[in-house]
Amino acid sequence: MISETMKKTLFLFVFLYSFLAASAQEGPEMADLMYSNGKIYVVVGVILLIFAGIIAYLVAIDRKVSRVERELKEKQK
């Protein structure tokens, strides 16, 4: 079963990736963000993806701890 967080994270990745893929298409040179400034924005994209992964991991741990806290509270009742 895929949790809500996983779904959201997956969606975010697909969304970001399609954005990167779309901007990498060839053709007449346009005002393309991902090609400008020595392609630094590609590095920004990569770092943001890694950061998103780390944050998703932290959120997952946070939810797991919350769940155990709830379970424990119910058990103590």
Place this chain on the structure above:
Amino acid sequence: MRNWWKILAVALLIYTLVMGLTGKVPALAIVHETIRNLYFHVTMWFGMIILFTIGLVYSIRYLAGMKQEHDIIASEAIFVGTLFGTLGLLTGSLWARYTWGAWWTVDPQLNGALAAMLAYFAYVILRGSMDEEQKRARISAVYNIFAYVMMLIFIIIIPKFTDVDSMHPGKGGNPGFNTYDLDSNMRAVFYPAIIGWTLLGLWMMQLRVRIRRLKASGNI
């Protein structure tokens, strides 16, 4: 929404990463683009000092009331603070290699930071060496007060007033970035970056504290 500060942390850090890499920075000799490390290397030390200060406050509160909760908060604040400090040492070393030309120099700021970290590594080892809970909490709280004072002396006081000039910005004969070339563009990223990284550290600390509380409840 009691987790608003976690969302704020992520928002500030996304801003820091994007603006930190693409924002306007002054063109300076030697450092060139590496001045952007200000948003990542320097903020680690700010976050570390804030976490260690939380550790100090809760160590003192533990000694005042002997509540296990305070020991848990103090030790986890110090754990995450030590992580930040270690990252500060590693990033500083990499930065030094490409601006000063060496991974490490005999410099009061560098050796001071290392000595401060060793004082906190000793805290972690000291805790690990004791099994009895109350004894461990009491001894490590007392030690932590010494470690905090040593940290301030090693990181702030000695590098500032030593005869050997430090090459590190803000120390010895060198002005800090904020006194001469931290322009308003950089400030607009630097301050949010400090808050963002510190909040991320607090989030990591909170998770560790909650897990320790669950363990302490004896049901896991």
